[in-house]
Amino acid sequence: MFSLVLWAGLPLLSFAITVPVTNHWAGGFQARVCFKIDKEMSSWVIHLTFDHPVETIDVWTADAQSTSADKKQWTLTSKNWNAVEHVGDELCIDLMGHGTGDFAPVITATLEGASGGGSHQVATSAPATTQAHHQGVATAAPVHTTPLSVPDGNGFPATTRVSNVRDGRSDHYLTFTISGPTVMGWVVKFRCSKPVHNLNVREADPLSHNADQTEWLLVNNDNQITIKPGTFELKIELELVTGRDSAPQCSATLTNMGVDKHTCGQLPNKANSKYNYDDVLYKSILFYEAQRSGKLPANNRIPWRGDSALNDGDGGVDLTGGWYDAGDFVKFNFPMAWSTAVLTWGLLQFKDAYQAAGQLEWMYESVKWPLDYLLKCHVSDNVLYVQVGDGGVDHGSWGRPEDMKMARPAFKIDATKPGSEVAMETAAAFAAGHLAFKEKDPSYSAKLLQHAKSLWQFAVTHKGKYSDSVSAAAGYYNSANVTDELCWGSLWLYEATKEPKYLEEALKHYDASPDWGMSWDDVFIGNQVLLYELTKEAKYKTAVEGTFREWFPGGTVPYTPKGLAYRLQWGSLRYASNMAMAALMAAEAGIHPDEYRHWAMCQIHYALGDTGRSFVVGFGKNPPVSPHHRSSSCPNLPVRCNMNYLHLDTPNTHMLCGALVGGPDSSDGYKDSRENYVNNEVACDYNAGFQTAVAGLRSLLVRHLHPEQKGGATCPYHGRAP
Structure with a gap:
């Protein structure tokens, strides 16, 4: 369901779409093409047309071939294992093209025989307008992006022998010669000349079969996850639907599912x-x-990530979005807000760096993702959600976020159970975001500032540690104190508004002591630097020097x-x-x-x-x-x-x-x-x-x-x- 073949210029092509280029650099580009399937298919062909010659194409779920002398037309053809598509499926292919120069080609694609359109009908590279940022990542509605499946180039055919033939039953021994890296997760495509009623394999489970039951897809179970290079034998006990007089002729191919040939690419x-x-x-x-959680945008550049945690919320409150914290899937807002503030500080201070690197629009989009989520979390003046997911339950499992089945409780602070540090950290992120988007998206900027002011008032009026109020956070991101964040958030509000009350509040909580080390729970050095930048008073410079003498x-x-x-x-x-x-x-x-x-x-x-x-x-x-x-x-x-x-x-x-x-x-x-x-x-x-x-x-x-x-x-x- 996840491979493509692209051929161009044939008379049976039906519906052309524009394919988004998701990244480009000197000598190459990345693109993703998606089609919604509106008819049953036993195989498929996609035709691609480029406005620039493409020397080679790397694609891991299809066979790619150039079909024109000028290298502007290519076809992608289904693999044996992903040829069948059903009505309602979405066929998505990620590809990497190579050519001369730094180019982002205009690409059109057609799925042979299809009458409908594709998931991407407008190019969705980095957004280029304020309007796009205000409304979302892309102007078109986001589509469900499905993680990459079944890579090619590592299929191992089997040699077969049959024994114990009796009354429509037979034992088939498949011998695979494995080369390359250790197999980490695998599937076997098993094909027979007669319909198979049932089969049993110790190391794998049947996942699906075709309509006449002659082709079966087997997926490994926990009895055999890895296969080291060398010879691997699989025994399949099968029972035929009919034809009980003789065993069928069968063949098989094993595919290593622990391989993803996508690389990060490299900018010059x-x-x-x-x-x-x-x-x-x-x-x-x-x-x-x-790290994104929630509904992914149409220009998602991570092919193995899909939509996840779409039910995050509490009593009708939508808490989808944001970032997963680390190697897990909890959304801890305290470090998330700190990260957002620090990244946005860098965008404000070093905007020229992102421009020079060609990453400015992507950076705006990057910080907007958590800002949008944090806005959802601030549901009223004195209520802020600060965590989604239970750390104990989450850390006791291992898997994909798209597959999560566990309950994901949401935790909040309010006037009776306050959390000054996380409220101020979120206010700091909003204030920094206000400054970053002030010219790019004035209405969004104003919204951020409104929420920043409200959270600041909440934090100074109802003081307390959030990890005392939310015990679920205490074992993971426990707060040492609230004073440095009260100073930090107030300084960012002063930076954004120049209203004296914010500076006055910051000075109440300022600490000139050498900083132990900046982190999500320690912003003392950030306060020292900001105060010197804002006031140019020598005592703040002295504090900064004192910190770095220790470091x-x-x-x-x-x-x-x-x-x-x-x-x-x-x-x-x-x-x-x-x-x-x-x-x-x-x-x-x-x-x-x-x-x-x-x-x-x-x-x-x-x-x-x-x-x-x-x-x-x-x-x-x-x-x-x-x-x-x-x-x-x-x-x-x-x-x-x-x-x-x-x-x-x-x-x-x-x-x-x-x-x-x-x-x-x-x-x-x-x-x-x-x-x-x-x-x-x-x-x-x-x-x-x-x-x-x-x-x-x-x-x-x-x-x-x-x-x-x-x-x-x-x-x-x-x-x-x-």
């Missing part, structure tokens, strides 16, 4: 810097798209042998990246710009590859391939995904592009294992400060202020804090 390094910041920004934004070499924060400022083992790169971001923001305010930028660069370059390996999935040398992340670890449909896949030592099926893993231990050691959630989990808050810091470094290149351009690019950093 236009700045010619040591590390390709443009590529990192592009991929980090893709990571956030992989620079010679301070109280230890360093790994290879130069990482190492605050804590769990998410070590999170703290270093967040403090690098804070240093870059302080430098923008004029505090020791050369030293702070150099130190920040070295911390980020550690994550990008200075130790000999990258800690960002899909980027650089020897990146992680097995992050602790449920949905990317699951094999392709229709294979079931469960806790067994957590414990396999094979790479994740899908590449979680742009995800920053937790990081090394204090000796620079690191184990790339799904079971290693301390060092190898990913999270929305891990990427937030990291991405903003990368944007800061890219902005420095734009303005010719980067350490590489000023002769100060040596790492590890050994200087003392100024």
